[in-house]
Amino acid sequence: MSTPAQASGPAADPDDLEDRLQRFATIWSRAIFPVTATSMTRIEFEQHLLPLARLLSAALRARPFDVAPAQSVGAALVAAHCTDPDALSRTLGVVDSYLVLYCGAGADTPVDDLRARCARLQHALAAGFARALRERTLSEQEAIARSALAARAFAEQALHATEARFRAVFEDAAIGIGIADLEGNVLDVNGALTRMFGGLEQVVRGRRVTEWVHPEDAPHVWNLYGELVRGERDHFRVEKPFYRSDGTVLWTNLTVSLLRDPEGRPQYQLALMEDTTERRLLNLRLRYEATHDALTGLPNRTLFSERLEKALTAGEDSRFGLCYLDLDGFKAINDSLGHAAGDRLLVEVADRLQSCATAPGEMVARLGGDEFVALTTGPDVTARDAEELAGRILGALSTPISLDGREITVRGSVGIVEGRAGERGPADVLRSADITMYRAKSAGGNRYERADPEADARAITRHGLTTALPAALDRGEFFIEYQPLVHLGDGTVHGAEALVRWCHPQHGVLGPDRFIPLAEHTGLIVPLGRWVLEEAVRQARFWTHRHADGGPLRINVNLSPTQLHHPGLVGDITDVLERSGLAPGALCLEVTESALIGAEEDLLKPLRQVAEMGVDIALDDFGTGYSNLANLRRLPVSVLKLDRSFTRGMQQHPADPVDMKIVEGIVSLAHSLELAVTVEGVETAAQAEQLRALGCDTAQGWYYARPGAPDRIHSLLLADAV
Amino acid sequence: MDRPAWAPPGIDLSVPSVSRIYDYYLGGSHNFEVDREAARRAMEFLPGLPKIMQANRAFMRRAVRHAVDEGIAQFLDIGSGIPTFGNVHEVAQQADPRARVVYVDHDPVAVAHSKAVLDGNDRAAIAAADLRKPQDVLRSPEVSRLLDLDRPVALLLVAVLHFLEDSDRPYEAVAELRDALAPGSLIILTHASFEGLPVPQEQAGGTVGVYRDIRNPLVMRSRDEVARFFDGCEMVDPGLVAMPHWRPDTPPEQEDPYAFSGFAGVGRKG
Numbered sequence: 001m002s003t004p005a006q007a008s009g010p011a012a013d014p015d016d017l018e019d020r021l022q023r024f025a026t027i028w029s030r031a032i033f034p035v036t037a038t039s040m041t042r043i044e045f046e047q048h049l050l051p052l053a054r055l056l057s058a059a060l061r062a063r064p065f066d067v068a069p070a071q072s073v074g075a076a077l078v079a080a081h082c083t084d085p086d087a088l089s090r091t092l093g094v095v096d097s098y099l100v101l102y103c104g105a106g107a108d109t110p111v112d113d114l115r116a117r118c119a120r121l122q123h124a125l126a127a128g129f130a131r132a133l134r135e136r137t138l139s140e141q142e143a144i145a146r147s148a149l150a151a152r153a154f155a156e157q158a159l160h161a162t163e164a165r166f167r168a169v170f171e172d173a174a175i176g177i178g179i180a181d182l183e184g185n186v187l188d189v190n191g192a193l194t195r196m197f198g199g200l201e202q203v204v205r206g207r208r209v210t211e212w213v214h215p216e217d218a219p220h221v222w223n224l225y226g227e228l229v230r231g232e233r234d235h236f237r238v239e240k241p242f243y244r245s246d247g248t249v250l251w252t253n254l255t256v257s258l259l260r261d262p263e264g265r266p267q268y269q270l271a272l273m274e275d276t277t278e279r280r281l282l283n284l285r286l287r288y289e290a291t292h293d294a295l296t297g298l299p300n301r302t303l304f305s306e307r308l309e310k311a312l313t314a315g316e317d318s319r320f321g322l323c324y325l326d327l328d329g330f331k332a333i334n335d336s337l338g339h340a341a342g343d344r345l346l347v348e349v350a351d352r353l354q355s356c357a358t359a360p361g362e363m364v365a366r367l368g369g370d371e372f373v374a375l376t377t378g379p380d381v382t383a384r385d386a387e388e389l390a391g392r393i394l395g396a397l398s399t400p401i402s403l404d405g406r407e408i409t410v411r412g413s414v415g416i417v418e419g420r421a422g423e424r425g426p427a428d429v430l431r432s433a434d435i436t437m438y439r440a441k442s443a444g445g446n447r448y449e450r451a452d453p454e455a456d457a458r459a460i461t462r463h464g465l466t467t468a469l470p471a472a473l474d475r476g477e478f479f480i481e482y483q484p485l486v487h488l489g490d491g492t493v494h495g496a497e498a499l500v501r502w503c504h505p506q507h508g509v510l511g512p513d514r515f516i517p518l519a520e521h522t523g524l525i526v527p528l529g530r531w532v533l534e535e536a537v538r539q540a541r542f543w544t545h546r547h548a549d550g551g552p553l554r555i556n557v558n559l560s561p562t563q564l565h566h567p568g569l570v571g572d573i574t575d576v577l578e579r580s581g582l583a584p585g586a587l588c589l590e591v592t593e594s595a596l597i598g599a600e601e602d603l604l605k606p607l608r609q610v611a612e613m614g615v616d617i618a619l620d621d622f623g624t625g626y627s628n629l630a631n632l633r634r635l636p637v638s639v640l641k642l643d644r645s646f647t648r649g650m651q652q653h654p655a656d657p658v659d660m661k662i663v664e665g666i667v668s669l670a671h672s673l674e675l676a677v678t679v680e681g682v683e684t685a686a687q688a689e690q691l692r693a694l695g696c697d698t699a700q701g702w703y704y705a706r707p708g709a710p711d712r713i714h715s716l717l718l719a720d721a722v
Numbered sequence: 723m724d725r726p727a728w729a730p731p732g733i734d735l736s737v738p739s740v741s742r743i744y745d746y747y748l749g750g751s752h753n754f755e756v757d758r759e760a761a762r763r764a765m766e767f768l769p770g771l772p773k774i775m776q777a778n779r780a781f782m783r784r785a786v787r788h789a790v791d792e793g794i795a796q797f798l799d800i801g802s803g804i805p806t807f808g809n810v811h812e813v814a815q816q817a818d819p820r821a822r823v824v825y826v827d828h829d830p831v832a833v834a835h836s837k838a839v840l841d842g843n844d845r846a847a848i849a850a851a852d853l854r855k856p857q858d859v860l861r862s863p864e865v866s867r868l869l870d871l872d873r874p875v876a877l878l879l880v881a882v883l884h885f886l887e888d889s890d891r892p893y894e895a896v897a898e899l900r901d902a903l904a905p906g907s908l909i910i911l912t913h914a915s916f917e918g919l920p921v922p923q924e925q926a927g928g929t930v931g932v933y934r935d936i937r938n939p940l941v942m943r944s945r946d947e948v949a950r951f952f953d954g955c956e957m958v959d960p961g962l963v964a965m966p967h968w969r970p971d972t973p974p975e976q977e978d979p980y981a982f983s984g985f986a987g988v989g990r991k992g
Contacts, residue, residue: 034978037749037772039779039808041971081807083749140751144742144804147752147835152733155830 020102021057025050028094032077035086045080052076056095056125057103060117067124074128078136088129092122176252176273179259182229182266184209196252196275198245209269214241214249225256231266234258239276251277293366295343296350304365304373305426311377312429314421321386321418323374324433325353325393328411328445330370341403346370348403349410352396356389373433383450386418390448413440414448435459466518468504473528477503480535481707484716485556485678485700488692493716495554495588497700498536499707500528520562529563534576539710541582556588556618561595570606573615584614588639592620596635604636611636618678623666632673640670644681647701650690651683660694667695733830738936740885741803741832747772748779752804752835760936767928768921770980777965777981778881778912783813784969785910785988788958789876790817794908796875798865800826800853800899801882805839810878811846821845822868826859828852853882854890856898874906883951884914884941884984896951905991909955912986913948914940918964920979948985955989962987 029046038045052073059069077087095118104114170177176193180186189204197203213222218238227233235257242250252273259268291303299307311320327349334342346366353364353372361378374389393414400407415436417429424432432451438459440449472478482496502510519525540555563569577584589610596604596619611617618639619632623646642663649659663679670677679691682701691699705716738760742753746761749772753761765771786797795818799810802825814821823846827833836848849862859865869875877899886892900909916923926942933940949962960967964982966974 037747037776037779039776039783041780042976043972081749137751143838144752144754144831144835147838148733148735148754148831150838151830151834152735154834155733 017057017103017106020105021053022050024057024094024098024102025053027098028053028091031090031094032082032087035084035090036080036082037084038081040080048080053103056099056121059121060099060103060114061109065117065120067120070121070124071128071131074125074130075132077129078132083133083136088126091129092126095122095125176271176275178204178271178273180209180269180271182269184229184269187268193273196244196250196273197242200245203245209271212242214243216241216249228256228258228269229266231258231260240273249277250275251280293350296347296366298350298354298372299363299365301365301367304363304367304375307363307365307375307377308426308429311375312421312424312426314377316420316422317379318377318421319379319381319419320421320429321376321381321383321389321416322429322433323386323390323393323448324415324417324430324437325372325374325412326437326441327370328413328441330410333408333410337403337406337408345401345403345408345410348401349397353393356392356396362389381418383416383418386416387448387450390414390416394446394448411446413437413445415440415451416448417451431460432456462518465504465507465510465515466522469515469519469522469524469528472502472504473524473531477505478528478531479503480532480539480710482536482539482710482713483700483707484705484713485554485698486704488688488696488699493553493713494698495556495586496540496713497556497590497707498532498539498558500532516560520560523562525560525562526566526568529560530572530576533557533572534580537576537580537582537587540586541580542710543713544582544586554586554588554616555582556590558590558620561592564591564595564603564607570609573610574613577613577615585616588616588618590618590620590641593622593624596637604634608636611638623662629669632669632675637675639676639678640666641678641680642666642696647679647681647683647687647691650687653686655686655690660690663691663696664694671695735831738938739829739831740933740936740938741827741829744775744881745804745806747775748806750804750806752806760932764929764932767925767932768919768980770920770978770983771929773978773980774914774983775881777977778986779808781912781965781968781986782810782878782880782910783808784971785878785908785986786810786813786876787817788969788988789908789910790814790821792908794874794876794906795821796869796873797821797823797878798826798859798869798875799823799878799880800859801879801885802827802832802836802848803829804832805836809839811840811843815845823847824849824862824864824868826851826853826862853879853886853892853895856895856902859899860902871902872904874904874908876908876910877903879909879911879951881912881914883911883948884943885938887939887941893950893953897953900954900991903991907991908958909952909989909991911948911951911988912965913951913984914942915944915948915984916942917945918982918984920982945985948987952987952989955991958988958990 025046028049029042033042033045036045040048055069055073059066074088077091082088082091099121100111100114100118104111104118109117170188170190173190173192176190176196178186178189178193186205186207186209189201194201194204209225217240221238221240224233224236224238228236235255237253237255240252240254242252244250253276254274255272257270257272258266259270261267291300291306292298293300308320308322311318330342330345333345337345349370349372350364350366353374357364357374357376359376361381362374362376364372364374366372374393376385376389394412397410397412400409402408415433415438417433417436419429435456436449436451439452439455440447443449479501481499481501483499484493485495485497486492487494500512500516502515504510516525519528536555536557540553543553559569573587573589577587589607591607596607607617616638617636618641619635619637620641621643622640623643646659646663646666649656650663667677676697677695678698678700679696680700682688682691682699682703684703687701688699688703705712735754736756738756742757743761743764745752746758747765761771768774789797795814797810797814802810805825810825811821811823814823825836825840825846825848827836827848828851830850833848833850840846840848845868847864847868849859849864851858851862853859860871865871879896883892883896886895896909900907916926919926930940930942945962952962960969962985964974965984965986966977966981968986968988
């Protein structure tokens with residue numbers, strides 16, 4: 001290792017010099033450590049300075065004298081982060097005071113020369129420091145500038161990418177985007193928005209937002225806009241119409257947002273709009289189609305229901321009148337002229353009806369088929385107004401309608417309901433009108449009737465029973481009573497008539513007259529009739545089984561006209577008889593005279609089949625219709641049941657001789673046709689005796705027994721047996 | 723509208739940067755006149771500011787060496803600023819050549835400069851992320867590439883937390899980072915405070931005002947408030963102390979009075 005001590009010459013003690021160098025470094029370190037920025041510790045720093053001290057020491061003594069090492073010491077200080085100017089001045093102070101003192105001893109150079117050398121070394125050190133500091137400063141400045149540029153370039157690149165992405169989003173968005181300043185000047189719009197307005201950019205760009213007032217603007221739109229541009233609101237969303245460049249209307253879902261600067265001050269407004277014009281038109285069309293009748297163009301049931309609902313909830317000073325029209329005999333017209341003609345007729349009727357209700361608050365609607373309604377509403381609507389409306393309707397129909405060169409006269413039945421809003425619900429009002437219309441129709445049609453609460457109530461009860469019928473059958477609410485049929489000859493029980501009853505949960509026990517017509521009307525008579533047949537046959541089989549010795553016991557069951565028409569009739573009867581095991585001869589089916597008079601052969605055929613099986617057929621209520629006596633011969637009938645009106649005349653004493661004669665004649669006729677005769681309504685012993693004397697075969701009536709439970713027949717049979 | 727995460731903030735060199743001011747305090751020339759102007763004004767109130775920075779550097783150096791002695795070879799230095807000298811990777815890789823270091827800063831210029839300095843060092847990198855969003859830090863590509871978070875890491879938060887205002891939720895940020903680190907990890911932290919300053923608080927307040935003016939508020943916190951950053955950690959001896967008192971190499975009494983400003987400490991996650 002080349003040390004300055006060795007260069008100092010033989011007179012110097014190397015250990016002594018090293019020790020002095022160390023002390024010099026310590027002094028130096030103490031002087032400048034406080035003004036350095038180094039993260040070295042004091043000890044580390046002192047050790048860092050030691051080689052530099054050695055360099056200075058060597059330079060002081062070297063021959064030839066060279067200041068270059070002092071320059072490198074100055075540079076080394078800068079490299080050790082001693083960049084503070086004080087570090088240089090303190091270093092120079094230490095060198096000036098201590099270098100010759102600590103490192104000059106033992107040198108062969110005179111002290112004055114050493115001092116001169118020391119001064120020159122200081123100059124060189126300062127120059128080296130300054131040069132290094134300048135280099136470092138320049139290089140660091142360059143480095144930081146380069147870093148700043150790099151950072152800026154990166155940021156700009158990223159920003160460009162950001163803007164490119166936003167531009168792409170902006171330009172290619174399917175929804176319209178526009179930016180305006182707070183004065184409303186449109187600054188930028190995208191392609192979608194331009195296209196919405198008709199495709200011309202100048203129509204939107206450079207315009208003012210506030211010019212886009214439209215008569216159909218929601219009332220609050222411009223208040224919201226004012227709040228937004230004043231910074232009181234950050235966004236709003238409305239449905240808003242605009243005018244396109246060609247004057248047509250553009251409907252939009254518009255969202256406007258306020259854009260603020262970093263300090264939160266309102267800066268721009270951003271509008272996003274979605275073109276809803278097509279959707280809106282479609283909605284309007286769908287709404288129209290959903291609320292209007294396709295054939296006549298009149299409002300349909302849906303729209304009418306809305307209006308009626310509105311009229312009935314309009315407030316208590318509001319009144320309404322409703323006319324419910326059903327054309328009379330429209331089905332016949334439809335059937336004879338065809339549906340196309342029927343439709344044209346309905347269109348013409350619709351036009352005429354419309355002309356009847358033109359005042360404000362009046363409307364006409366088609367509920368379906370040939371049912372129409374006219375509604376009039378307002379505070380002053382009276383019963384008279386409603387009747388006048390109905391009158392106008394009937395009047396409008398009175399002129400014949402020309403259809404395919406024919407003059408068709410159309411008539412109608414109108415049910416009128418009128419009253420005060422808030423009292424009844426729409427369904428209630430419509431039902432009342434419907435019931436009333438049917439009343440007008442039942443009264444012959446071509447007229448109007450006003451709603452009547454009692455008539456409504458009756459209809460409603462009937463309606464209630466009708467709708468309750470199917471469930472009643474399922475729940476087993478029906479039962480059968482039996483009325484004995486008695487041999488007039490010996491007074492023995494010959495059989496019984498099955499009579500169906502309905503044990504209604506609210507109305508109690510109802511007779512067949514209350515519900516059989518309803519069951520006929522709805523078709524429920526078929527399953528109900530079958531049930532009665534099964535039940536009665538089962539009962540008859542039971543009696544026969546228990547009283548095998550008492551001869552055949554007959555069971556009479558009524559057949560309604562609808563049952564007669566039902567294709568399953570023969571099958572049902574066969575099936576029931578087979579399953580019960582009852583002999584066909586023990587069953588008698590009662591059919592009313594009116595159902596068979598003038599009947600076609602087709603209708604008689606099933607009855608004939610049943611008769612051929614051995615089942616008796618009785619002609620019920622004989623003598624009430626226009627009895628075609630000649631017709632009796634071709635009917636598959638074996639029994640005549642005389643209507644009770646004939647026996648009623650025999651209750652008097654003495655009996656009505658005309659009645660007597662008629663009965664005698666019928667019995668004689670029947671017997672000559674080999675028909676048995678049964679009489680109904682026998683209430684007294686005298687009656688019974690007279691009927692027996694007239695040759696009647698069997699009788700039933702209160703004189704013998706009222707209809708009752710099956711076990712009562714049972715006890716009568718027992719009585720006979722005794 | 724929020725600026726998307728993938729768009730960096732713009733570079734405005736007319737605004738002073740705390741990283742470059744710090745460099746100026748340390749005698750560097752990686753700074754511009756706006757930075758030096760701000761630094762000079764701050765030093766009018768606290769002329770010894772450079773000594774505080776120097777003490778921070780010295781503490782960091784001792785703490786990194788301590789971490790290496792503890793067997794930790796991964797370093798995450800958040801708020802690293804402009805690399806000058808005695809940087810974490812130099813200290814750590816000198817002590818253990820395998821040491822891996824990720825620097826994190828949100829100043830784009832500091833990031834660009836760090837990239838230049840670290841070019842060629844495949845065990846050190848700089849991530850551009852913000853301490854306020856710890857997940858951005860933890861999920862940065864640099865952290866993923868260089869650090870194994872299943873093993874202990876020394877997390878350095880030297881002279882950075884005092885630039886987070888309470889509204890930045892600094893405690894939550896530190897907790898989130900701590901939770902992501904493996905047990906045995908160290909948190910190495912220094913923080914500015916009015917406590918320990920050799921001048922009256924009113925005078926130091928002038929410096930706080932300068933930082934407020936350059937929109938980089940300096941938040942002085944009390945000892946207790948600084949101690950809360952170590953929640954969930956066990957303090958390494960000698961605990962939370964003035965910087966010169968933390969495992970000194972030389973007698974603390976020789977240090978400049980300014981070096982005793984603020985607090986330094988190392989905590990170990992259990």
